[in-house]
Amino acid sequence: MQRFVLRRLAQSVLLLFVLALIVFALARVSGNPADLLLREDATQEDRAHLLRALGLDRPIHEQLYLFLAGALRGDLGESIRYRKPATEVFFERLPNTLRLLPLAMVGALALAIPLGVLAAVYRGTLVDRVSGAVAVLGIATPSFWLGIVLIYVFSIRLGLLPSSRMGGPSHYVLPTITLGLFLVAGMMRLVRSSLLEVMGSEFVKLARLKGLSQTVVIWKHCLRNALIPVTTLFGVYFALLITGAIVTETVFAWPGVGRLTYEAVIFRDYPLLQAVILLKAIIVLGVNLGVDILYAYLDPRVRYA
Amino acid sequence: MDSAAGVVLEVRDLRAYLYTRWGVVRAVDGVSFVLREGETLGLVGESGCGKTMTGLSLVRLLPEPAGRIVDGQVLLEGEDLLAKSESEMRAVRGRRVSMILQDPQTSLNPVFTIGDQILEALGQHHVDGERSLAARAQEALRRVKVGAPEQRMRAYPHQMSGGMKQRVVGAIAVAGEPRVLIADEPTTALDVTIQLQYLALLKEIQARTRLAMLFITHDFGIVARMCDRVAVMYAGRIVETGPTRALFRAPRHPYTEALMASVPRLEGHVARLPSIEGQPPPLHDLPPGCRFADRCAYVADRCRREYPPTMPVGPAHEAACWRNEPSAPSR
Secondary structure: OHHHHHHHHHHEEEEEEEEEEEHHEEEHHHHHHHHOOOOOOOOOOHHHHHHHOOOOOOHHHHHHHHHHHHHHHOOOOOOOOOOOHHHHHHHHHHHHHHHHHHHHHHHHHHHHHHHHHHHOOOOOOOOHHHHHHHHHHHOOOOHHHHHHHHHHHHHOOOOOOOOOOOOOOEEEEEEEEHHHHHHHHHHHHHHHHHHHHHHHHHHHHHHHOOOHHHHHHHHHHHHHHHHHHHHHHHHHHHHHOOOOHHHHHHHOOOOOHHHHHHHHHHHOOOOHHHHHHHHHHHHHHHHHHHHHHHHHHOOOOHHOO | OOOOOOOEEEEEEEEEEEEEEEEEEEEEEEEEEEEOOOOEEEEEEOOOOOOHHHHHHHHHOOOOOOOOEEEEEEOOOOOEEHHHOOOHHHHOOOHHHHOOOOHHHHHHHOOHHHHHHHHHHHHHHOOOOOOOOOHHHOOOOOOOOOHHHHHHOOHHHHHHHHHHHHHHHHHHHHOOOOEEEEEOOOOOOOOOHHHHHHHHHHHHHHHHHHEEEEEEEOOHHHHHOOOEEEEEEOOOOOEEEEEHHHHHHHHOOOOHHHHHOOOOOOOOOOOOOOOOOOOOOOOOOOOOOOOHHOOOOOOOOOHHHHHHHHHEEEEEEOOOOOOHHOOOOOO
């Protein structure tokens, strides 16, 4: 287990280095930030001054060296827009994203598992077909559309819930639903299909041969096995959301890292963008490692491999 | 032999069909047999003839939702299992009728320890106040000759060999001290030396507990070693039943005869092993007459029109073939 974790860590470091190179390159081929930052009547001198201040006048290999050396020290440069260290800006926003997450994730799991089990147990019946239709709808509905419709109905027409920004508990309702619906739909279908697969296996027959009830067979013998692929999807979603649901956060003007990513792109705040992408990558790698460890808990075959 | 003595299980005209999108597959189509205490009945036939479906019908665990028992009776010590509710049936499974499945590699749940899975079989049934369940589970493992049961209890299935897993499956099957054990090709997935050990083990358990065993197999070598009587199944029906020796010496159904002829023998030299030409009829589209007619060397007109009734051909020996009909018509 220890060796497994160490090996995964080493892989992660290598991956991060490659990613840093890509991020560095992308930020420099996607347009010059000076063009955006300067006013239209800026002189040639202003421009040269700004480039010097940003370090953009130096040769490219020197810029890369400075970027990597800084990154190793935890210094990913200063945000042009916020005039603060980019990492600081990121970590100011991260808690806002994290606050939105647990409700959507836990709520989605709490709904997806029982619904998926129901659909599998009553496969082919009305329950299954209705839940299947709802799931397809949930997967196919784009977040920006759902968010806007929810705002229109509940904030504008009914005036029940706030439309945007952070605030009291009522501010969490619409963004959580927008995020959660997407998650529920995907996970429910996966719970259903992987449960159906497990229900056909021989060990389920043996469990029933012992005289166990259908309930025990499904919830104990089948579900534990069926959750192994669900964990994978959960990890992917978790990583996706923890790094900011860009669309949802933008629609609801939620000041999390998703919206920060959007801002960094729009304002060509390339030090911030570099920082955001790298820090998100670290988080994703961390989550993946966590998922792998969770696997080992769920499936003894991984534990002892 | 008194025919009613010691009958534990009696199956009467059992019909179990699979309702598929291609039609109704009559996998078990009028099967009758009896099983006595301490006896082993071999159920023999080629793949797809309905052997396993027969076994699963007895514990009412047909594949859902396609499988359904349509007709018949399964009398366990006089009680009809087919008339029981699902919850009553749960009290029968494992405790009165058990089953060993074919493939040990997939029969155990990969995410629970061996101990958990045996305890579950014990915990389900009568609670024993004196000895702890764990001690009884270890004893169950010891009975199937699994070494170091204390350590094995904590092991997961993937840490064991196929033979060892099948022993565990056996331990689970007999943990509830059932009266009837259905063994569905329990050694097919094991290698030959392990097979013999496993069969000897089953014999030993049977000698101790007076289990009635229904042994599903396609291997005549195993039948000769294990079974007191044999029932030969073809296309959903039993075509011949008889004491193992009598049936081996003088098969009375052409299908049994052809099956025996295709078993390789050590003595003598055969250039080419005889095989039965053709295929069994599809179970969703059965002919009205004898189902073996198309492959039978002795086929007559009548065979294609009428299904032959089961006729006695010797002591405790019967077969369903027109050739066994007394030549002088009695009516």
